[in-house]
Amino acid sequence: xxxxxxxxxxxxxxxxxxxxxxxxxxxxxxxxxxxxxxxxxxxxxxxxxxxxxxxxxxxxxxxxxxxxxxxxxxxxxxxxxxxxxxxxxxxxxxxxxxxxxxxxxxxxxxxxxxxxxxxxxxxxxxxxxxxxxxxxxxxxxxxxxxxxxxxxxxxxxxxxxxxxxxxxxxxxxxxxxxxxxxxxxxxxxxxxxxxxxxxxxxxxxxxxxxxxxxxxxxxxxxxxxxxxxxxxxxxxxxxxxxxxxxxxxxxxxxxxxxxxxxxxxxxxxxxxxxxxxxxxxxxxxxxxxxxxxxxxxxxxxxxxxxxxxxxxxxxxxxxxxxxxxxx
Numbered sequence: 001x002x003x004x005x006x007x008x009x010x011x012x013x014x015x016x017x018x019x020x021x022x023x024x025x026x027x028x029x030x031x032x033x034x035x036x037x038x039x040x041x042x043x044x045x046x047x048x049x050x051x052x053x054x055x056x057x058x059x060x061x062x063x064x065x066x067x068x069x070x071x072x073x074x075x076x077x078x079x080x081x082x083x084x085x086x087x088x089x090x091x092x093x094x095x096x097x098x099x100x101x102x103x104x105x106x107x108x109x110x111x112x113x114x115x116x117x118x119x120x121x122x123x124x125x126x127x128x129x130x131x132x133x134x135x136x137x138x139x140x141x142x143x144x145x146x147x148x149x150x151x152x153x154x155x156x157x158x159x160x161x162x163x164x165x166x167x168x169x170x171x172x173x174x175x176x177x178x179x180x181x182x183x184x185x186x187x188x189x190x191x192x193x194x195x196x197x198x199x200x201x202x203x204x205x206x207x208x209x210x211x212x213x214x215x216x217x218x219x220x221x222x223x224x225x226x227x228x229x230x231x232x233x234x235x236x237x238x239x240x241x242x243x244x245x246x247x248x249x250x251x252x253x254x255x256x257x258x259x260x261x262x263x264x265x266x267x268x269x270x271x272x273x274x275x276x277x278x279x280x281x282x283x284x285x286x287x288x289x290x291x292x293x294x295x296x297x298x299x300x301x302x303x304x305x306x307x308x309x310x311x312x313x314x315x316x317x318x319x320x321x322x323x324x325x326x327x
Contacts, residue, residue, distance in 0.1 A: 003327065004105035005307045006057040010050030013308035019057075023107040026072035030109045033084060037128030038103050038304075038325040039063025040314050041161070042247070043273075048311070061103035062087050062273075064110070065118055065127030077112050085127035086115035086282060087135060089273035104307065106327045116282035119290040123298075126289075129322035130165065130296040134285045136272045137166035137222070140244035141173070144268045145220035149174030154210060154218040154236070156180050156229055158190035158198060159320040162246060166222050167193045168294050175220075178213055180206070182318060189297075189320050207232045220244070231255045234265060242266045297321025 002023045009015045026032045044060045046052065065085040068078050078084060088103055088110050101108060118127040141147045153170040157163040158179030170177045171194030180201035181187045187198040197213040199206065210232075211217070217238035223229050224246040233243045234255055243265060260267070275281070288294035299319040302310040304327045314323050 002106040003304060004059050004101070005061075005304060006059050007048050008057045010048065010056075013048075013311055015048060016060075016307045016311070018305050018307070021105075023105075024101060024109045026070055026075075026109045028073045029075060029112050030072040031068045031075060031078050031084075031112060031115070032070040032107060032109050033064060033066040034069045035064055035066040035103065035106055035108055035327050036124035037065040037126075038327070039128045039130070039132060040310050040323045040325060041132050042314060043132075044102075044104075045311050045315055059102040059104055061105075062089055063128050063131045064088060064103040064108055065124040066108075069107070075112055078115065078117075083118040083120070083124075083127075084115045085118040085124075085131055085286075086110055087131035087272065087278050088114055089278075104304070104325070106304070113277075113279045115279055116286045119286050122289050125298045125301055125324045125326065126296050128324050129161075129298050130285065130289075131278075131282060132272050133161040133165045133296070133322065134169075134294075135275055135278055135281050136162045136246060136270065137169050138281050138285065139272070139275055140222050140246070140268075140270055141166060141169055141220060144244050144266075144270065145222075145242045147173055147175055147220045150176065151219040152176040152178060152214050152216045152238075154178050154180075154214075154221040154233075155195070156201065156221070156223045156225060158193075158195055159186040160224065161322045162224065163222070164190065164193055164297060164321055165294070167195050169288075170220075171195070172288065172293050176215065178210060178218065186318075186320055207236055210236050217241070222246070230267075234260050234263070237263065237265055240264050240266075242268060245269045247271075298324050300324075301326055303327075 068082040153175045159181040177195045178197045179195040221243045
């Protein structure tokens with residue numbers, strides 16, 4: 001038997017319970033993992049409220065790090081004892097069986113194409129914190145944005161989970177990184193992570209400030225608050241630029257479409273759950289972790305039994321980086 005967090009109803013933090021259940025056995029192209037770290041993402045909380053209409057009871061969670069304990073058939077990339085980290089997306093289709101459980105558990109099974117080797121000396125807590133945010137940042141900047149060295153990149157919320165990784169990736173790629181963040185301490189940390197300029201997102205003249213700080217208009221913008229910034233993004237972006245949107249689509253405001261058309265702006269809504277080459281991206285992220293060119297800030301850790309407090313922290317508190325649970 002193993003302990004796992006399950007939602008038996010949709011609602012607030014109190015619907016989460018820690019249950020004793022049977023662990024799953026890995027099937028073809030799957031491995032079982034002794035979980036040492038679990039990343040907490042805002043989507044876990046949305047799922048708890050019923051936003052994705054999953055079947056119940058549900059084990060939530062997507063990010064995981066741990067040690068391989070067993071393998072199914074046709075597994076050649078991993079063997080028992082390997083340190084791994086990965087992202088296990090839930091299916092939003094009831095009854096599909098695409099993903100058999102989430103990661104809020106002492107043991108999980110995962111398809112091998114969603115995992116990568118976790119290099120030493122990276123901790124399991126850091127390994128659990130990084131998959132969703134790193135894949136999101138990579139896809140937004142590299143695949144969709146096509147960010148090139150010397151181009152300017154604007155990252156809103158540079159102190160957040162995705163933001164603080166995106167700042168490092170863009171800097172590593174040789175881009176000119178402009179970010180927004182909150183108080184002075186957070187802006188200082190974002191600067192330390194590699195941003196060339198960091199602006200207070202609450203300043204009333206934010207658009208003017210961005211243009212003043214940019215030697216060239218942003219070619220790529222990463223935005224997780226489109227309800228606040230989408231028109232600003234369109235106004236400041238360069239010709240043929242790309243705006244990658246993470247969540248918040250329901251808050252998308254009306255924009256001056258003529259400006260977007262004249263600039264030939266591409267607006268890309270993105271969700272990591274639809275990414276198919278997760279393992280390949282994570283192996284590249286692992287190389288950056290190994291070379292100390294990328295890190296993740298783990299702000300606080302909780303035990304599995306403290307899941308309600310962990311999710312309240314993600315929902316209600318402002319911090320740099322990610323929150324992680326350890327079984």
